[in-house]
Amino acid sequence: MTSGKTALLHTMTDTAGGRGVxxxxxxxxxxxxxxxxxxxxxxxxxxxxxxxxxxxxxGLDALRDPNGPDQAELSLLQNFHRTLDELTDDAPC
Known part of the structure; x- marks a missing residue:
């Protein structure tokens, strides 16, 4: 049985994209x-x-954190967050 979550998600992203988000x-x-x-x-x-x-x-440039095998280097994650923040200068995300 499906609940329509995927259809709802597609509708929301289409609507948001159509409004400049x-x-x-x-x-x-x-x-x-x-x-x-x-x-x-x-x-x-x-x-x-x-x-x-x-x-x-x-995915390609991530250095492993010595604190754990599945941990990204903190500076990479901070840089990625700053990039997402820059995207809001042009359009809301």
Whole structure:
């Protein structure tokens, strides 16, 4: 039985995009759990090209944190957050 969540999500993102809101799509599936930063990489791909070129890629450029095998380096995550913040200068996210 389906509940219509996917249809609702598509309607919301289409409506938001039509009103000038920047939509960064990403899918977090169970099969992606073995790929660190898969969701961040998907968000990165939805960013404007000029920001993609000027920022490290979460999935490819991430350095492992010595505090844990699945931890990204803090500076990478802070940089990614600043990039998302810059996106709000052009359009709401």
């Amino acid at each position: 920047r939509v960064l799509p990403a899918v977090a599936s169970a099969s992606e759990q073995k790929f660190p930063y898969a969701v961040l990489e998907q968000l990165y791909q939805g960013m404007p090209t000029h920001l993609q070129r000027s920022r490290p890629r979460p």
